[in-house]
Amino acid sequence: MAVPTQTQDIISKTLDDYKFGFKTDNKAVFKSPKGLTIETVKDISRRKNEPAWMLEYRLKALEIFRQKPMPEWGGDLSGIDFENIHYYLQPQDKAKTDWNDVPQGIKDTFEKLGIPEAERKFLAGTGAQFESEVIYHSLHKELADKGVIFESTDIALQKYPELFREHFGKVIPANDNKFSALNSAVWSGGSFIYIPKGVHINLPLQAYFRINAENMGQFERTLIIADEDSSVHYVEGCTAPTYSTDSLHSAVVEIIVKKGARVQYTTLQNWSQNVYNLVTKRAHAFKNAEMFWLDCNIGSKLTMKYPAVFLMEEGAKGEVQSLAFSGQGQHQDAGAKIFHMAPNTTSKIVSKSISKAGGRGTYRGIVKVNKGCHGSKSHVACDALLLDETSRSDTYPTMKIEEEDVSIAHEATVSKIGAEQLFYLQSRGLSEEEAASTIVNGFANPIIKQLPMEYALELNRLLELEMTGSVG
Amino acid sequence: MSTKDQVTVVHTLKTADIHVPANTRLTYVALLQEGWEEKQTLNFYCDGENSEVNFLAFILAKDEQIFHFETISNHTVPHTNAYYTIRAAMFDKSRVDYRGQLNIKPKAQQTDSYLAHHSLMLSKDAKVNTVPCLEIEADDVKAGHAATIGKVDEDMLFYLATRGIAEKEAQHMLIQGFMETDLKKIPNEEIQQQLAKEIELCLNRKQ
Numbered sequence: 001m002a003v004p005t006q007t008q009d010i011i012s013k014t015l016d017d018y019k020f021g022f023k024t025d026n027k028a029v030f031k032s033p034k035g036l037t038i039e040t041v042k043d044i045s046r047r048k049n050e051p052a053w054m055l056e057y058r059l060k061a062l063e064i065f066r067q068k069p070m071p072e073w074g075g076d077l078s079g080i081d082f083e084n085i086h087y088y089l090q091p092q093d094k095a096k097t098d099w100n101d102v103p104q105g106i107k108d109t110f111e112k113l114g115i116p117e118a119e120r121k122f123l124a125g126t127g128a129q130f131e132s133e134v135i136y137h138s139l140h141k142e143l144a145d146k147g148v149i150f151e152s153t154d155i156a157l158q159k160y161p162e163l164f165r166e167h168f169g170k171v172i173p174a175n176d177n178k179f180s181a182l183n184s185a186v187w188s189g190g191s192f193i194y195i196p197k198g199v200h201i202n203l204p205l206q207a208y209f210r211i212n213a214e215n216m217g218q219f220e221r222t223l224i225i226a227d228e229d230s231s232v233h234y235v236e237g238c239t240a241p242t243y244s245t246d247s248l249h250s251a252v253v254e255i256i257v258k259k260g261a262r263v264q265y266t267t268l269q270n271w272s273q274n275v276y277n278l279v280t281k282r283a284h285a286f287k288n289a290e291m292f293w294l295d296c297n298i299g300s301k302l303t304m305k306y307p308a309v310f311l312m313e314e315g316a317k318g319e320v321q322s323l324a325f326s327g328q329g330q331h332q333d334a335g336a337k338i339f340h341m342a343p344n345t346t347s348k349i350v351s352k353s354i355s356k357a358g359g360r361g362t363y364r365g366i367v368k369v370n371k372g373c374h375g376s377k378s379h380v381a382c383d384a385l386l387l388d389e390t391s392r393s394d395t396y397p398t399m400k401i402e403e404e405d406v407s408i409a410h411e412a413t414v415s416k417i418g419a420e421q422l423f424y425l426q427s428r429g430l431s432e433e434e435a436a437s438t439i440v441n442g443f444a445n446p447i448i449k450q451l452p453m454e455y456a457l458e459l460n461r462l463l464e465l466e467m468t469g470s471v472g
Numbered sequence: 473m474s475t476k477d478q479v480t481v482v483h484t485l486k487t488a489d490i491h492v493p494a495n496t497r498l499t500y501v502a503l504l505q506e507g508w509e510e511k512q513t514l515n516f517y518c519d520g521e522n523s524e525v526n527f528l529a530f531i532l533a534k535d536e537q538i539f540h541f542e543t544i545s546n547h548t549v550p551h552t553n554a555y556y557t558i559r560a561a562m563f564d565k566s567r568v569d570y571r572g573q574l575n576i577k578p579k580a581q582q583t584d585s586y587l588a589h590h591s592l593m594l595s596k597d598a599k600v601n602t603v604p605c606l607e608i609e610a611d612d613v614k615a616g617h618a619a620t621i622g623k624v625d626e627d628m629l630f631y632l633a634t635r636g637i638a639e640k641e642a643q644h645m646l647i648q649g650f651m652e653t654d655l656k657k658i659p660n661e662e663i664q665q666q667l668a669k670e671i672e673l674c675l676n677r678k679q
Contacts, residue, residue, distance in 0.1 A: 371596070371597075384608070386608065386611040387611070388611055389578065389581070389610060389611045389612070390578075391611065392607070392608065392609045393606065393608045394605070394606060394607045394608070395604075395605060395606040395617070396603065396605045397603065397604060397605075397619075398601070398602075398603045399600070399601065399602045399603070399619055399621065400599075400600075400601045401591070401593070401599065401600045401601075401621045402599045403593070403596065404593040404594065404595055404596045404598065404623050405593075405596075405623055406593065406621060406622065406623070407621075407622045408619070408620065408621040408622065409618070409619070409620045409621075410604070410617075410618060410619040410620070411616070411617070411618045411619075412604070412606060412616055412617050412618070413614075413615070413616040414606055414608045414613065414614075414615040414616065415614065416611040416612060416613075
């Protein structure tokens with residue numbers, strides 16, 4: 001028995017209704033011409049008044065980008081035209097720390113998206129990126145007093161040159177893959193976070209990324225350094241207007257979790273369905289440190305993203321939990337990578353995907369245990385839910401184990417809403433629609449319940465099926 | 473219509489296309505002791521309704537032997553089943569490179585399929601690479617896979633030691649137990665006993 005038509009309608013209405021699809025008329029201060037040349041890269045660096053080493057780094061990365069072939073695995077990348085993209089778009093002259101100074105058009109955009117309203121409620125700090133630049137940044141004063149740094153990556157390069165250079169590009173070198181090379185060549189914006197030893201930030205830090213222009217490329221670069229015994233939770237959200245032509249978002253996120261520290265990085269990716277989302281995210285976790293990626297992918301045309309944790313020293317722990325929705329025309333190719341590089345390290349991967357209306361959900365991941373890493377433990381669980389017969393689910397896990405004393409387990413299931421499950425719930429007095437929606441919610445809930453409240457609410461709204469017919 | 477049982481037993485794997493006709497259950501058993509380097513690909517096709525593949529590989533990997541193979545399960549019609557089970561005991565500097573794929577095409581509704589790869593690590597120098605893949609394009613199906621990699625349970629060895637069983641012998645018993653779980657899936661008792669004997673002989677030679 002398939003999902004009732006009425007329920008499918010509701011799912012379509014809730015998931016297809018992309019409420020962030022509006023665009024803002026904002027006159028950019030500067031927009032680089034379409035296409036990628038050495039001049040484009042030099043121009044970006046000049047406008048940012050960067051030190052010579054950064055320009056050199058960018059130019060070298062451009063060379064690597066040109067040499068590396070397009071990946072032939074994963075999703076269909078043939079629609080990307082690198083010559084038809086604006087690589088740098090400066091929306092205002094410089095980042096503001098007072099919301100009142102942000103230009104009205106941009107301010108309206110973020111007000112519509114619920115920022116900085118959210119900041120006032122429950123955040124320790126906020127950043128907002130519009131096109132290529134971070135237009136606003138704030139941090140609670142008491143955290144700044146403790147030595148916490150939360151800045152746009154561009155400003156951090158100017159203000160903290162040594163700390164910056166020590167860590168930049170160390171976790172993800174430019175030559176890691178074609179898109180990390182592209183990002184390294186034209187990066188702009190993103191967050192730079194430093195948490196001093198022993199400092200715990202109880203409320204999340206949030207960054208919000210918005211693409212507004214057509215044929216835009218957004219290449220933010222985020223670097224988080226959690227010093228010994230510190231902790232932080234960083235949340236990012238992303239949206240864009242719906243255009244008929246494609247935009248490209250290719251971020252690089254590097255995280256260093258030092259001895260005894262903990263970092264949680266939460267993503268709620270809700271790009272419009274004309275955005276290619278090709279992101280490289282990786283963390284190095286040192287002795288007894290813990291890295292947790294919570295990754296929700298709802299939007300975009302194609303996402304290829306596999307958050308990674310390198311467990312560098314004994315006792316390190318890595319966890320990746322992800323939830324993906326693939327609707328019509330969408331392909332979510334997401335997953336996780338864990339590398340056990342020291343003894344007694346542990347990891348966990350939980351991946352859940354829901355596909356409907358011809359969407360394709362792919363889990364792709366790797367767990368590797370190096371020789372000598374005794375006592376390593378890893379558990380991987382992938383579940384996929386197919387809501388109709390036109391959708392597709394793929395699972396490509398890889399396990400490479402070079403050590404005897406390990407405990408590794410992997411399991412995956414693909415299922416639909418089962419007739420028995422529906423029957424059971426209906427026998428308890430639920431309507432067919434309520435039963436189906438209960439099952440979808442139950443499937444996604446283990447991930448959703450770990451999100452900060454506001455994001456959980458937003459995701460639950462997307463899944464709010466019980467409001468039969470009235471949603472949308 | 474009743475299902476016909478077919479059993480094939482092999483001692484090595486070679487690239488092949490294997491078609492399973494309608495109303496047939498093929499149990500393809502491989503007991504592997506001698507490795508090979510070049511990848512061998514076994515393509516199973518469930519072409520007819522009510523066809524079923526039951527692939528069972530028992531690997532005793534020793535020395536520097538490499539076992540490099542791939543199974544691809546192709547389902548294009550409704551009501552087909554496929555179960556793939558690989559059990560490998562990994563000694564010395566041996567290596568298993570396995571990739572298993574289940575392809576369930578849009579018309580192959582009501583397919584029930586499962587793939588499992590269990591490895592018992594008996595040496596610090598052994599390696600296992602496993603890639604169990606699923607490509608599912610029909611919704612009314614059951615598809616799953618599992619992989620486990622672990623070593624011999626110290627508690628079990630201890631328990632057997634307290635019963636006066638030497639470590640080597642205890643280890644053999646545990647390996648035999650590890651294999652036996654799936655030997656029982658062969659629908660022919662004679663073949664089950666024959667393979668159990670071969671496994672025992674192989675372990676004894678290993679002394």
